Amino acid sequence: MTASPPYHKAKRPRENDWRLFLKLVPYARRNQKIFLASMVLLVPISIAKAVQPLIIGQAISLIRDEPTWGFLADRSLSGGINILLGILSLTIIVRLMFASLQGYLVQQVGQEITAGIREDLFSHVTSLAVRFFDRTPVGRLVTRLTSDVEALGDVFATGAIGIVSDLVYILAIAITIFGLQWQLASMLILMLVPVTGLIIYFQYQYRKANYKAREELSQLNSLLAENVAGIEIVQLFGREAVNAERYRRVNRRYLKAVDRTIWYDSAVSATLEWIALVAIACVLWFGGIFVLGDALSFGVLSSFILYAQRLFDPLRQFAEKFTMIQAGFTAVERIDELMSEPVEIRDREGLELKSLNNNRSDVSLKIQTGEIRFEQVSFAYKNDEYVLQDLNFTVRPGEKVALVGPTGAGKSSIIRLLCRLYEPTKGRILVDGIDIRDLPQGELRRHIGTILQESFLFAGDVKRNITLGENYPFEEIERSAKLTNIDKFIESLPQGYDTQLRERGTNLSGGQKQLLAFARVAIRDPKILVLDEATANLDVATEAEIQEALERLLEGRTAIVIAHRLSTIRNVDRILVLKRGKLVETGSHEELLAENGLYAGLYRLQMLGN
Numbered sequence: 001m002t003a004s005p006p007y008h009k010a011k012r013p014r015e016n017d018w019r020l021f022l023k024l025v026p027y028a029r030r031n032q033k034i035f036l037a038s039m040v041l042l043v044p045i046s047i048a049k050a051v052q053p054l055i056i057g058q059a060i061s062l063i064r065d066e067p068t069w070g071f072l073a074d075r076s077l078s079g080g081i082n083i084l085l086g087i088l089s090l091t092i093i094v095r096l097m098f099a100s101l102q103g104y105l106v107q108q109v110g111q112e113i114t115a116g117i118r119e120d121l122f123s124h125v126t127s128l129a130v131r132f133f134d135r136t137p138v139g140r141l142v143t144r145l146t147s148d149v150e151a152l153g154d155v156f157a158t159g160a161i162g163i164v165s166d167l168v169y170i171l172a173i174a175i176t177i178f179g180l181q182w183q184l185a186s187m188l189i190l191m192l193v194p195v196t197g198l199i200i201y202f203q204y205q206y207r208k209a210n211y212k213a214r215e216e217l218s219q220l221n222s223l224l225a226e227n228v229a230g231i232e233i234v235q236l237f238g239r240e241a242v243n244a245e246r247y248r249r250v251n252r253r254y255l256k257a258v259d260r261t262i263w264y265d266s267a268v269s270a271t272l273e274w275i276a277l278v279a280i281a282c283v284l285w286f287g288g289i290f291v292l293g294d295a296l297s298f299g300v301l302s303s304f305i306l307y308a309q310r311l312f313d314p315l316r317q318f319a320e321k322f323t324m325i326q327a328g329f330t331a332v333e334r335i336d337e338l339m340s341e342p343v344e345i346r347d348r349e350g351l352e353l354k355s356l357n358n359n360r361s362d363v364s365l366k367i368q369t370g371e372i373r374f375e376q377v378s379f380a381y382k383n384d385e386y387v388l389q390d391l392n393f394t395v396r397p398g399e400k401v402a403l404v405g406p407t408g409a410g411k412s413s414i415i416r417l418l419c420r421l422y423e424p425t426k427g428r429i430l431v432d433g434i435d436i437r438d439l440p441q442g443e444l445r446r447h448i449g450t451i452l453q454e455s456f457l458f459a460g461d462v463k464r465n466i467t468l469g470e471n472y473p474f475e476e477i478e479r480s481a482k483l484t485n486i487d488k489f490i491e492s493l494p495q496g497y498d499t500q501l502r503e504r505g506t507n508l509s510g511g512q513k514q515l516l517a518f519a520r521v522a523i524r525d526p527k528i529l530v531l532d533e534a535t536a537n538l539d540v541a542t543e544a545e546i547q548e549a550l551e552r553l554l555e556g557r558t559a560i561v562i563a564h565r566l567s568t569i570r571n572v573d574r575i576l577v578l579k580r581g582k583l584v585e586t587g588s589h590e591e592l593l594a595e596n597g598l599y600a601g602l603y604r605l606q607m608l609g610n
């Protein structure tokens with residue numbers, strides 16, 4: 001495998017920060033009150049911080065007998081200093097108390113936003129069509145759902161969101177210094193302009209580097225996921241060293257990308273550090289000239305020096321939080337890409353609501369008999385490469401039909417279309433006379449019981465693997481196990497129905513997993529049964545054993561069966577023979593043998609093999 005391509009080849013233009021920020025607004029709105037409280041608290045905090053240099057400046061003016069605020073003028077030195085100390089203490093108390101409360105509230109909102117996004121992302125991903133998963137490596141998805149969402153969470157957890165308070169603080173300082181002396185104030189504010197420009201430049205570069213780093217990380221995770229999922233093949237074919245080398249190469253690329261992000265991060269901190277020093281030097285220089293020319297008091301100059309330092313302080317803080325925030329923006333960008341992935345197969349408007357509320361009063365939308373009809377159905381996985389062409393057939397209620405044909409003829413694709421995992425490129429599929437696009441997906445799939453060649457088991461106990469988390473009484477679970485002849489097997493397990501199965505059912509044999517899949521379908525009592533090579537993994541003895549159970553399961557239901565072993569489908573009512581996506585023969589076993597066409601040829605070949 002070459003390195004997997006990104007799942008959307010045509011990249012969307014990079015979103016600007018403001019638009020990305022707006023994406024978070026609906027989430028913040030869910031916690032509106034806390035969010036507003038945390039924003040309101042910023043005002044007293046910033047005012048308290050901004051007036052401190054003023055108070056110190058007044059104290060110095062008082063000591064040096066310079067003009068001071070009116071209410072200090074007619075007091076003794078110690079009286080005036082005491083009042084100033086009192087106000088200073090008050091600002092410190094306000095700052096300390098409100099700052100911790102504000103930090104707590106912001107984090108709370110932040111974590112709520114992150115949790116909301118995580119949940120929405122999961123729901124969105126699991127409702128995307130199978131077509132999306134065909135082109136998206138698992139590792140990429142896992143990276144977006146875990147480390148990207150985490151990166152966003154970190155923005156809040158590490159207090160990087162405090163950047164908002166830094167901005168309010170800068171504003172408060174700007175207003176105060178203009179009130180003190182406009183020339184020095186203008187100089188300081190003018191210095192902010194190139195600094196901001198530089199920050200924006202580095203920010204942009206950092207974002208690009210960070211995006212690249214996240215992409216490389218996704219690839220790294222894809223490789224890991226692929227190797228773990230296919231560990232048996234990796235070991236059996238001795239691919240360990242080769243795959244490790246490929247992993248090392250991607251890892252090196254990741255490292256290089258991360259290095260670049262570190263470089264831009266350091267560049268911002270360093271730039272701000274020396275610009276802050278230059279600002280203080282300038283204030284001292286020009287302020288000194290004003291003081292010498294008696295245009296400025298020594299106390300006000302002291303305030304300005306403190307302000308110069310404090311003005312760049314939030315910017316320095318900004319630089320520290322900058323990495324986090326940019327990583328957060330990258331994360332939002334990547335999360336948004338996934339969220340914007342359209343849900344290709346969705347219920348028609350109005351249907352969703354009905355299925356959610358379990359409102360089954362609309363009789364026209366209920367599957368009652370299980371008749372299946374394909375009308376002029378053609379289908380291509382990729383543009384114009386048709387794997388099914390002009391299919392027309394009807395499976396009557398209760399009829400058992402087998403799909404037969406050489407490998408790649410399109411048998412499984414027919415089933416995927418019926419279950420609406422994909423949609424036909426042309427034509428339509430009807431169940432009980434209703435176009436399946438007009439049925440809620442929940443209703444359609446509830447009535448189609450599908451058993452594939454390999455059934456997927458989840459980590460959890462046997463019971464849960466049969467119910468899949470739905471509420472069925474234990475008696476029903478037992479009944480479905482009995483119906484499918486696997487009750488004895490389950491009871492022979494160490495803890496019976498409570499036996500824990502490992503992820504993907506690795507502690508069961510292929511046949512045992514399959515038996516559980518039968519019970520999983522039986523308990524749902526579907527109108528339509530679909531078996532895609534369902535017994536291919538069972539040995540002949542087990543197959544014979546469950547044949548009886550299978551027949552019981554098939555009773556009274558419409559069924560579509562795919563089996564390569566033609567001996568297993570001799571008893572079906574009708575056989576549809578496919579060749580390269582086209583229906584070439586139809587009839588019963590005997591009729592098709594008499595016809596002496598493709599089916600008869602395949603059948604004779606298999607008989608010869610036996």
Ligand SMILES: Nc1ncnc2c1ncn2[C@@H]1O[C@H](COP(=O)(O)OP(=O)(O)OP(=O)(O)O)[C@@H](O)[C@H]1O
Nearest residue numbers: 134381382387405406407408409410411412413414
């Ligand atoms: N997800 C997919 N993306 C693109 N092409 C696909 C996909 N799945 C199947 N195909 C192609 O569609 C054609 C029909 O595949 P399908 O699985 O329906 O055949 P089948 O008759 O069930 O084969 P088999 O008997 O081997 O299971 C094949 O040529 C296959 O390469």
